[in-house]
Amino acid sequence: MKISKQISYFCVLTVILIACHRNIEDEFTTVTPDELYSLFSFDTQKDVYENLQLLNSFSTEKQYHVNRKTIVVSNCIPDNIDASQGRFSLTVTGTVNYTPFQEILNFKGFKIETPDERNKNEDEKNESDDKRNESENESGNSEDAQTASHTITKEELKSIFIFDTNQTVTVVLADLEQFNGEKHINGKSIFIDKIIVQQQDTQSGTFTLLVTGNVNGQKDFEETLDFAGFALEKKEEPVNKPTDYNMTKRASIQIAHDKNIYESNFDTFYRENNSDEFALQLKDFITISSSNNDGIPYAYTQDDMQNTLLTDIRYDYRDKKLCLKVKYKNDISPELYIPFDCNEYYKTFVTVNQSEARKYYQSGILHYLEEIGDGGYLFSKLLIARTGFLVQYQSASAFSQGINYTAKLLSSNHQELAQFDMVISGFRDLNNLKNELIITGGEYSDFIQERLKRNANLDELIRNTFKNNISNLHFLINNTRLLYSDSDHSLYNNENKPLYFNDVYIEYQSIVKETDGSFTMLVKLSSVNGRILDEIIPIKRFLLSSDLNN
Known part of the structure; x- marks a missing residue:
């Protein structure tokens, strides 16, 4: 009996201890509204909007210690905002002793915006709308109160968006979804259905939002809101970035793989001596690399290039290279170079007139050049220099079906800038001779006619x-x-030198009597300029029926 009483005593004691422990645990894992109110210091001498903006400086990382509890507030979402009554509510979420909580707090007693002040603000905001409705106002129609209740001002909308300005832009933009949904402002139901980040700058701590939704489920709105004053993000330096000293002393330069160095304005530097402009442009055509003593390569970033200057630029004509030095911050590299052939660069100043080339046969141009000893008038037609420059003939030779010209480029004051080869192709195709070359009997017809009087066989003759x-x-x-x-x-014209063909071989094929009694001779243009053609060309009316009768 005594043992039973002891067991009962211990059971009752255990229950009491567990209950006490739970009460103590609940006390330290819950937060009361009064404890949360103590965290917020609002100014009742200011209106609702000004006080809501104070929340932007409310730290969401700070630990508050109240009644031996550690409280961290992660979000404050405003709702039930009423500027005319000087009140609003906050949905506060966070942790108390690492246990999550959510509580709605109601605040009131703030400075009340008078109707005159409110109308003044709304008039300034809706000035463009007033102008649009000017014709209606003149006719005696005014905007009714119901229409006004379906609009939202930028100030009202911005009061919803409470961010912790102690955070960076990247952090605050990661949680925009919390602002979606229904909110209540000045007796209006505001529903936000989309928030788009139009612009953000992590280095200046600014961003712009495009917010769309509707008011009271009736009038759609779209508003742009600008935010500033957020913590700046620190630029993380790559772990292998060389020291400032090594950035230059161990630097090397290369032509960027996706750039054509000959598209740079080298002429500005070479002929006009404008090295500053050329140095600035050249940065877009090269990449710079460096390393620490460990030899691990490091490529200059865009930020590095902003701290970089190209100095002491000179051109080595003999070795065909651009020499320069890299200045990074206060350190300067030894002289570096990239390959650059000024002849290839200035070659881009000359274009081939393909439409003119198609008018001529290659053999005719080569014959013309050989006859006159220089480029002549055709050279200036085929090769066109950029305005302000002159292209000068040096020599020419056959190159497959085209012609390779060696030329010089001169400035307008005849300063020699470069010498290069240019191949012109696309000359008239020899296959066109089938239709362009017309052959008639000439004196040979007379010769055959005389021989036929002796009763000779025409084909055999x-x-x-x-x-x-x-x-x-x-x-x-x-x-x-x-x-x-x-x-x-050869086929040639003594006056029209470009009309010339060599190695022209023509073979007799047959003689054909036509229905009108005349005879057509068929000949084969076997080859021209060493190229086999085997084109059949008719010599019409080589003989007439009257020629045979005579």
């Missing part, structure tokens, strides 16, 4: 005499007469 009488045929291209040379098998 032509086969036996054609090869030695090709020069007696008449050749025309675009109504220009060409002569045939039996010695070098």
Whole structure:
């Protein structure tokens, strides 16, 4: 019996101790409204909007110690804002002794905005709307109270967005969703359905939001809000970034892989001696690398390039390279260089007139150059220099189906700038001769006519005499007469030098009697300029029926 009483006593004691422990635990893991109110210091001499903006400086990382409790406030979301009554509520979330909590606090007694002040602010805000409705106002129509209740001012909307300015832009923008949904301001139901970050600058601590939604479920709105004053983000230096000294002393430069160095304005530096402008532009065409003594490569970043100058630029004409020094902050590198051929650069100042090249056959241009000994008028037609420059002929030679010109570029005052080769292709194709070359019988027709009087066989007569009488045929291209040379098998015009063909071989094929009694001779243009063509060309009316009768 005695043992039973002892057991009962210990059971009752255990229950009492557990209850006490739970009460103590609840006391230290919950927070009362009064304890939260003590964290906020608002100024009742200011209006609702001014006090809400004070919340932006409320630290969400600070630990507050109240009644032996550690309280951290993570978010304060305003709601039920009423400037005319000087009150608002806050939904406060955070932790108390690391236990999450959420509590709604009501604040009142703030300076009340008078109707005149409110109307003045609304008039300034809606000045553009007033101008738009000016015609309606003149006719006696005024904006009714119901329409006004469906609009929201920028001040009202901005009062919803409470951020901790002790945080960086990146941190505060990561939690924008908390502002979505329904809020209550000055008797209006504001529903925010989308928040877009239009601009942000982590280095200046600013950002801009585009907020869209509706008022009282009826009038849609879209408003741009600017925010500033947030903590600046520290730039993290790469772990392998060299010291300022090594940034220059161990620097190397290369042409950027996606850049064409010949698109830079080298002429500004080389001819006009404007090294400052060229140095500034050259930074966009190169990459700079460096390393510490460990040899791990480090590429200059955009921020590094802003602290970098290119100095002591000079051009080495003999070795074809641009020499320069890199100045990073207060340190200067040894002389560095990148390959740069000024001949290739100035070559871009000359263009080929392809439309002019298509008018001529390659062999004709080469013959013309050989005959006159210089580029002549055709050179200036085929190669066009940029305005303010002159291109000067040096030599030319055949290059496949084109012509390789060696030329010099001169400035307007005849300063020699460069010498280079340019290949012109796209000359007239020899296949065009099938339609352009017209052959008539000429003296050879007369010769055959005389021989036929001796009762000779026409086909046999032509086969036996054609090869030695090709020069007696008449050749025309675009109504220009060409002569045939039996010695070098060329077609040429003594006055029009560019109209010239060499190694022209023509073979007799057959003679055909037409329905009108005339005879057409078919010849094969076997090859021209060493190129095989095998084109059949008719010599129409080589003989007439009357020629045979005579």
